[in-house]
Amino acid sequence: MIPSNQDIAALVRGDSVHKSVYTDPVLFQLEMERIYGQAWIYVGHDSQVKNVGDYHTTRLGDQDVIMVRGANKQVNVLYNRCPHKGAKLVADGDGNVGKFFRCPYHAWTFRLDGEHLSAPLKSGFEGTCYDPRHPDFQMVSVARVESYRGFVFASQAAHGPDLKTFLGGVISSIDNLCDRSPVGEVEVAGGVFRVMQRSNWKVFYENLHDTMHARVTHESSFEAARSEASAIGEMPFELLIMDGNGEPYDFWEKLELRAYHNGHGYMEGIFDPAAATRDPVSRAHFQALSEAHGEDRAREILGMNRHNTVIYGSGSPHTVFQQFRVIRPVSVDRTLVEIQTFRLKGAPDEVFDRALTYANVINSPSSNVMPDDVEVYARCQEGNLTRGGDWISMHRYAGSDTELPDGAVSTNGTSELPMRNQFAAWKHFMTATLIAKESTHAA
Template structure:
């Protein structure tokens, strides 16, 4: 690679191996502005990051019965998470194999089959081509790849992930050090049972998707960006955890490999998560009702709020409070965040009603602060003469590294940013072989189905 191609203002290369250029753009202490502004980089991210690794697709509670489906995106790919007639899970590309038409327009629903609105091709819930007009006009139809394209799907404790990688690592291997944190999150719910609420909160901001990732493990911004939220807590005489001096708290951040990380606020709140909650509409009455039934104990009240351990699974899922926040890139300078409230299925009704109030609280008074900061950063990055962004906080200044290379630092460290960018570089450097899987059936079975269809056509 010649020197000119390494200049910060060079047009981004789409060669098979761009390791040198990425090493230039992402350094141990700084990152180049182009990571957030370059449309060519964004296009490559949609292919290599959101196609070459496991991505969160949905939760099993969203597709409880055969025929239930939800529509999602992995990069620019529209995907359906479907519960099949046999009760299994499939990740189907939402694209008719005839002419490429988007097959399903609804965000969620239940169906016995999927029928293309353009030419009437019909597919089973497992993606197999079931019926099509004028089948005898195709030669050797059974040899054509007309079954719906599929992703590899795997589930852990109800959380469903998918990938197009031809030979991905096992899901548990990819989760790695994040696995016990995910298990701990699920185990908070009675019986380990949680439910994702169908109606999600969707917001968009004018900034790059990685800004939300930078923000997820940033322990300093809360003291400043969420000033109004903290002032409301102060007026209610509540020790809001976000209002504390980030250098004067035992809260920690940890990298977990593959770009994952966790921010554990619990060491800074010995009285438990509920102690940090200020009064919210109807919560006094709901807590009173719990107390009357003997369920007003600390463990039950702590369940009504988040765990105070924010887990981030790169590249698109963040556990924050009672929410699952899914990061959906739209363009280099536009991102959609979809926030799903979770309920504890076997908890008292009052607990889940309080969870709804807690969910509304930060979304209404905290999230807008973050979105404004993201857009301010994106605007600031339009100054092309200022090329570099600092990500050095904590490096060789308090961070500790274990034998696996995982970093633990205080709440102020930027180690999680440096760690996810290392995974980003790995995924971006070289194309990871991807493949579209299909639910194949034997040619004889397909011929039998076609003959039956032809007989039905002749009799009508």
């Protein structure tokens, strides 16, 4: 039975949520319709489809879609379905289809914008209602597609706020990622990592700004980094980025957590940007930016120090280390995470090499850090299936957040403001006909 809006709203309190939001398959299906069927969702970067006919497949919630470069050089987003028998037109992944799509089942063809091109043995359609111009015989485009600085988003809803309005203040993280390039452009490069997690998609978003977990969950990795640094007499970059999780609680308490409407936000960076300018890679990066924009602007760009940004429903850009962790729900207890790494056009090669190192050491399936998170996410999923209690606590510093016109900011870096903000957005999307507007942490 589909729950009423009132029943759904009752699952989210100002300081806690009911465990069924992570475990109920009916709620998951409603999320696919009401969140992923409405919000702007990141599809991919236009550098993944550089040439006419290049395509990249992905998902908008539970819908398989194709991002493709059209004949007019525009990026199209189409549902991955032939209107004849419903076969997926292209296999999952990336490639080039040439000048048109050709179905592998009966060879129906379609232009790169989805327009029906031809079908074999047209004589067989004489006297029928077959009309290649009719919508029933076209590939279907996703309702709305917009791009911001090369980042392509799509919404399955025909109406609603435009992309910039939806992103709000969090758009500044995309700007900073691109501005770190001396020419203001980035491209996906170096391959991607994919990790299938045995947990609900919302757990990952919460953990991105959960500063209380770092020194507990990642104890084994930062202790190993410190032990190795002691043995070799120095703390190289590969160990430093693991050691960062071991900072004491008073360090995390001083960080800023910023929440924006629609569930977005960011966490202040944990690596000192001033200290980073003393290493050779950062100095070379600063020099390249200074030559392009002057030293003051270069300091401003590199001084924006953010660790994880949350674009709710899409994933998490990391501006300093040039990544986008794309978060794709698969089922109520399975989530696919794809880690894309970006090259800053015009920046020294060493800057990209550093980004690849960070991706391998911190985010890869074989790293010493990622498996810690994946394990506790799975334990949360399993624990919430027991009869050991019904409510998930989000009480830390509840009621103390500083309200702002576009969201809120934490008064303490260990606040659970980001989680409360995300569930305010969740409740709004899931009960849109009931609740027109929410504050960032109201019940």
